[in-house]
Amino acid sequence: MSLHGNNLDLFEILVKQNYEKVYQTVYFYTRDKFISEDAVQQAFIIAYNKLNQLSSKDKFASWVISIALNEAKHMLNHNNHERITPITNFHLNTLSYSEEKDLDLKEDIDNALNKLKHKETEILVLKYYADLTLKQISDLLGINLSNAKVRLHRAKEKFRKMIDNEFKHNIGG
Amino acid sequence: MALSEIELNRAIKDYLSKELDKNIEVPDIDNQWEKIKQQILKTETIPTTQKSIFKQNRVALVITILLSISTITFLHPNNANAFGGKIAKIFNYIIGKTSNNVTETYQQVDDPGIPKVQDLGEIIEKEVSLDEVHNMISFKLATPSYLPHEANTRRVFITSHGADVYEINIEYNVNDKVIVFSQENVPYGASRGSLYDKDNTVIKDIMINGNPAILFMNKNGMNTLNWQSRSLLLQLKGQISEEEIIKIAQSIK
Secondary structure: OHHHHHHHHHHHHHHHHHHHHHHHHHHHHHOOHHHHHHHHHHHHHHHHHOHHHOOOHHHHHHHHHHHHHHHHHHHHHHHOOOOOOOHHHOOHHHOOOOOHHHHHHHHHHHHHHHOOOHHHHHHHHHHHHOOOOHHHHHHHHOOOHHHHHHHHHHHHHHHHHHHHHHHHHHHHO | OOOOHHHHHHHHHHHHHHHHHHHOOOOOHHHHHHHHHHHHHHHHHHHHHHOOHHHOOHHHHHHHHHHHHHHHHHOOOOOOOHHHHHHHHHHHHHHHHHEEEEEEEEOOOOOOOOOOOOOOOOOEEEEEOHHHHHHHOOOOOOOEOOOOOOEEEEEEEEEEOOOOOEEEEEEEEEOOEEEEEEEEEOOOOEEEEEEEEOOOEEEEEEEEOOEEEEEEEEOOOOEEEEEEEOOEEEEEEEOOOHHHHHHHHHOEO
16 A cells, blocks of 8 residues: 555565575575575565666566575675585486476486586576576676686587487487 | 577576476465565665654755655645555566556545645654554544454554555454555545556455455465545455455445
């Protein structure tokens, strides 16, 4: 209702539409439930107060993710915690697909990701799940833009080759 | 299996999305939203109550003056919520095509003629008792005579919007759920815009005690009912059934 009531109602929609994606990205980065919750909470509060700085409506999720990751990075540095556990450490065997063809492709990709270095998986998550720009990624990872481009290119090519190899192997087998 | 660049990008994106969905447990989003909301309310309230204009530096004073001028331009004479509407446009822009906007306009029968510009003044929200609310406001507080029998009053908040305009939020606990009943006096009529996610929300036009009302039913079980009665903008919100929310609303005189 009224001034902040209306804005909060609208912002509630934004938070609920985007919370899952923001939290999952930050958790992937920190592997710490409490830091992730705090960082995401703080990011949405900052976003609410700085909404007029958002350049494009399509970028809301990645904007909040970049704020949250920076908050998380600050918290991790402050607490001197370990961070980054590659996605390949998750329990991949719990995944299931309803369609057989999806399952085949999925198995190929699972095998592919198991062979990626964690830095390569990390940059794929930041680029393709979080939709961050290369500039944001390079700032976050503390590497220059060229290195970020190279790392992303290598990760993608490795991913591609591994899928191709798995596919050929399956056809051959 | 030679993937094109587009197919490769899509394969990576799809895979990571499914992988993170499956393996990362997300906290309860409603709970998280409540925490975020409380922090926002806290940060919005503290500066207005604690800052003294005499303590601000010259730059802040200039900003204040500029803001005041801007505020006047945003105010529509007949619309107590117009300034909020300006900010709401930003949200509308972001949420974009998955949202719809519904506007309700309430005009008083005894039109006072030239509408008055509302002096927003200081916006202060504080937790109070129901007795304190009665002593602070000049209009008759609307309260439900019917509530589910397990309901009890959780908290009451009053927000002063200046010029004798108040918003009162009464929260009720109903088992593990919360119902929020909000009311705001609008002596010169008002327009209320409600933005909702049309993919997940069904709306219904109904009547509450002879007044038009809009019921927003979200697929997460959250129902919101907006209506107006005797110069009050009213809203009931909570994870309660359509029948129950209407029954409570009809008991509010």
